[in-house]
Amino acid sequence: xxxxxxxxxxxxxxxxxFSSRYGNKYLDRAADKAVLKIGxxxxxxxxxxxxxSPRKVQGCSxxxxxxxxxxxxxxxxxxxPLYLSSSFIIEEGFPFDELDQIASDMTSAARKCKVEIVTGxxxxxxxxKADGVFIVTSGIGSVARGVEVSGSNARxxxxxxxxxxxxxxGVAVMIARGEFGLSAKVKSDCGPLSDLxxxxxxxxxxxxHVLRDPTRGGLATVLNEISIESGVAIEIDEKSIPIEAGVxxxxxxxxxxxxxxACEGVMVLIVDKRIEDSVLRELRRRGATRAAVIGTVTxxxxxxxxxxxxxxxxxxxxxxxxxxxxxxx
Amino acid sequence: xxxxxxxxxxxxxGLATKIASLGIRDAQLMEVCGTHTVALAKYGxxxxxPDSVRIVSGPGCPVCVTSNSDLSLAxxxxxxxxxxxxxxxxxxxVPVDGVSLLEMKTRGxxxxxxxxxxxxxxxxxxxxxxxxxxxFETTSPGVAAVLREAQRRKVNNFSxxxxxxxxxxxxxxxxxxxxxxxxxxxxxxxVSTIIGTRAYDFLVEEFNVPCVIAGFEPIDLMLAIYSLLxxxxxxxxxxxxxxxxxxxAEGNPxxxxxxxxxxxxxxxxxxGLGTIPKSGLALRGEHSGLDARQKxxxxxxxxxxxxxxxxxxxxxxxxxxxxxPLFSKECTPENPVGPCMxxxxxxxxxxxxxx
Numbered sequence: 153x154x155x156x157x158x159x160x161x162x163x164x165x166x167x168x169x170f171s172s173r174y175g176n177k178y179l180d181r182a183a184d185k186a187v188l189k190i191g192x193x194x195x196x197x198x199x200x201x202x203x204x205s206p207r208k209v210q211g212c213s214x215x216x217x218x219x220x221x222x223x224x225x226x227x228x229x230x231x232x233p234l235y236l237s238s239s240f241i242i243e244e245g246f247p248f249d250e251l252d253q254i255a256s257d258m259t260s261a262a263r264k265c266k267v268e269i270v271t272g273x274x275x276x277x278x279x280x281k282a283d284g285v286f287i288v289t290s291g292i293g294s295v296a297r298g299v300e301v302s303g304s305n306a307r308x309x310x311x312x313x314x315x316x317x318x319x320x321x322g323v324a325v326m327i328a329r330g331e332f333g334l335s336a337k338v339k340s341d342c343g344p345l346s347d348l349x350x351x352x353x354x355x356x357x358x359x360x361h362v363l364r365d366p367t368r369g370g371l372a373t374v375l376n377e378i379s380i381e382s383g384v385a386i387e388i389d390e391k392s393i394p395i396e397a398g399v400x401x402x403x404x405x406x407x408x409x410x411x412x413x414a415c416e417g418v419m420v421l422i423v424d425k426r427i428e429d430s431v432l433r434e435l436r437r438r439g440a441t442r443a444a445v446i447g448t449v450t451x452x453x454x455x456x457x458x459x460x461x462x463x464x465x466x467x468x469x470x471x472x473x474x475x476x477x478x479x480x481x
Numbered sequence: 482x483x484x485x486x487x488x489x490x491x492x493x494x495g496l497a498t499k500i501a502s503l504g505i506r507d508a509q510l511m512e513v514c515g516t517h518t519v520a521l522a523k524y525g526x527x528x529x530x531p532d533s534v535r536i537v538s539g540p541g542c543p544v545c546v547t548s549n550s551d552l553s554l555a556x557x558x559x560x561x562x563x564x565x566x567x568x569x570x571x572x573x574x575v576p577v578d579g580v581s582l583l584e585m586k587t588r589g590x591x592x593x594x595x596x597x598x599x600x601x602x603x604x605x606x607x608x609x610x611x612x613x614x615x616x617f618e619t620t621s622p623g624v625a626a627v628l629r630e631a632q633r634r635k636v637n638n639f640s641x642x643x644x645x646x647x648x649x650x651x652x653x654x655x656x657x658x659x660x661x662x663x664x665x666x667x668x669x670x671x672v673s674t675i676i677g678t679r680a681y682d683f684l685v686e687e688f689n690v691p692c693v694i695a696g697f698e699p700i701d702l703m704l705a706i707y708s709l710l711x712x713x714x715x716x717x718x719x720x721x722x723x724x725x726x727x728x729x730a731e732g733n734p735x736x737x738x739x740x741x742x743x744x745x746x747x748x749x750x751x752x753g754l755g756t757i758p759k760s761g762l763a764l765r766g767e768h769s770g771l772d773a774r775q776k777x778x779x780x781x782x783x784x785x786x787x788x789x790x791x792x793x794x795x796x797x798x799x800x801x802x803x804x805x806p807l808f809s810k811e812c813t814p815e816n817p818v819g820p821c822m823x824x825x826x827x828x829x830x831x832x833x834x835x836x
Binding site for chain 1: 488489490493494497522523524525526527528529699815825833834835836
């Protein structure tokens with residue numbers, strides 16, 4: 153299971169099994185997206201598989217997630233999302249009403265981010281061969297001239313911006329699973345980021361260097377990925393990271409860290425320091441009221457994230473190790 | 482919790498300045514609690530202290546101090562037909578002779594992770610459920626409550642392997658062993674809440690070591706460090722309780738009563754410290770029906786530590802994680818060689834994760 157938790161072991165799995173065989177010029181380290189050159193145009197292309205247990209949590213349903221997730225992935229390669237495919241693997245006996253609800257959630261999600269679902273496939277497998285329903289969506293979008301975002305583009309003195317509070321989705325799922333007898337009003341952040349990200353790209357072009365959505369593994373993991381891919385250090389200030397009180401309280405109780413919890417509606421932007429104020433102002437104007445500058449890119453130590461803690465101490469922020477397990481005592 | 486005042490950055494900075502102004506030449510403090518290990522690392526406390534003040538971890542991580550002999554009992558129980566073994570998450574991943582309980586699970590043996598010992602009692606099973614119990618005085622009262630409940634419900638398919646340990650005898654052994662420098666002790670807040678301050682009087686009376694019982698927020702930690710350094714500077718050893726919002730002189734009498742009802746102190750083997758007299762808890766004879774050792778005739782087996790692993794020294798503060806040749810090379814949280822790298826409360830994992 154740890155190989156799927158988004159941290160270091162997920163990277164190992166990818167590199168050992170897939171990267172070595174599929175190897176081509178497009179397959180990047182993060183592997184969930186590629187920018188293809190077709191004629192004179194650049195097309196962003198991504199594919200993602202969605203499994204969720206339970207299939208509905210506060211603020212998020214499997215159907216909505218399967219659209220928003222792929223749309224947000226397209227954004228991270230600088231693409232304007234256009235068309236999606238959706239394929240279903242359905243367990244025999246899965247209730248028709250729920251399937252109908254999923255399709256309806258997908259339709260409204262697609263409308264919300266102005267994409268169309270244009271193709272897809274359905275397979276039904278025997279009872280017991282799948283956990284309800286699995287959805288795979290792929291998406292394409294066009295990359296505008298002048299846009300150059302990549303995980304390897306962070307440069308010293310760039311600023312690190314997040315568009316909203318982190319950790320909500322992960323905590324909402326944990327609560328919905330009911331494993332810890334915990335009840336708290338935490339809503340998943342699941343949602344599309346097109347309206348926040350695309351205007352910044354249009355306005356600032358290549359001065360937006362990196363876009364990454366901190367899904368599995370959370371903020372800590374994506375910052376580490378970027379620092380490694382770009383060969384830089386990232387210094388962040390814990391106090392400036394927006395975290396909702398309910399998320400923080402739930403994590404404190406269980407010994408988890410919100411910085412490693414999945415987000416499904418937050419983007420990390422690494423931008424030229426000259427556009428920092430303008431980007432932040434624009435994000436807030438468009439409703440991202442908790443958007444914040446959380447840190448700066450520096451030169452060394454390469455591949456490490458250093459955090460000034462809430463009380464002023466300094467320490468490393470490491471890549472997620474395995475699954476976030478609750479502590480013993 | 483940061484935000485309640487115990488994480489106030491200005492107060493922390495003020496304490497850091499006071500600590501620096503003491504001008505301590507050289508001091509080595511020890512904490513004896515996995516939660517302190519994590520909290521100190523997580524808040525970056527080390528970077529707020531002068532280089533002349535070092536904090537080492539002692540035997541305060543319950544998973545880490547569990548000996549291979551204890552683990553051999555769990556591995557044996559798993560292989561017993563008709564047994565479901567339940568234990569805490571991190572215990573699953575400790576490799577013993579290259580095999581962990583998690584690996585046994587992937588081989589098809591019935592091992593379950595539980596968050597609370599009550600979950601073990603609630604496991605739906607037509608088999609015999611054995612709970613592998615590790616932990617300190619913080620965990621044993623909860624397990625005693627589960628045993629009481631099992632008796633009340635007349636459950637006959639539930640038993641435990643008791644490997645619970647006691648903190649005061651381990652501290653005595655450390656100080657008597659005299660091979661590790663300890664200028665001051667940061668005592669565990671949760672354990673102290675159960676056993677009370679009086680349980681530590683001997684540390685000052687017999688060993689003349691400055692001691693502070695500390696909570697887990699940034700202010701708690703900095704205040705504890707400051708108090709210890711003040712005592713060290715003034716050459717006066719006392720037992721100071723800075724966690725008064727939780728810890729009383731007499732502890733928690735109800736919890737102590739529960740422990741004593743079901744358990745009695747026995748000699749126990751600790752990883753890193755060897756066998757320490759009266760430092761473990763075994764089920765009392767009258768509750769033998771709940772004792773998996775007797776029910777399934779489990780006998781401990783001696784299993785050597787992994788080659789090169791220095792967990793044993795790390796656990797008594799005789800080595801830092803970074804002194805171990807395997808640290809962050811062969812031994813990482815993904816592929817831990819020793820238990821101190823397995824659990825986030827282990828000193829090696831804390832060094833690896835937080836630097």
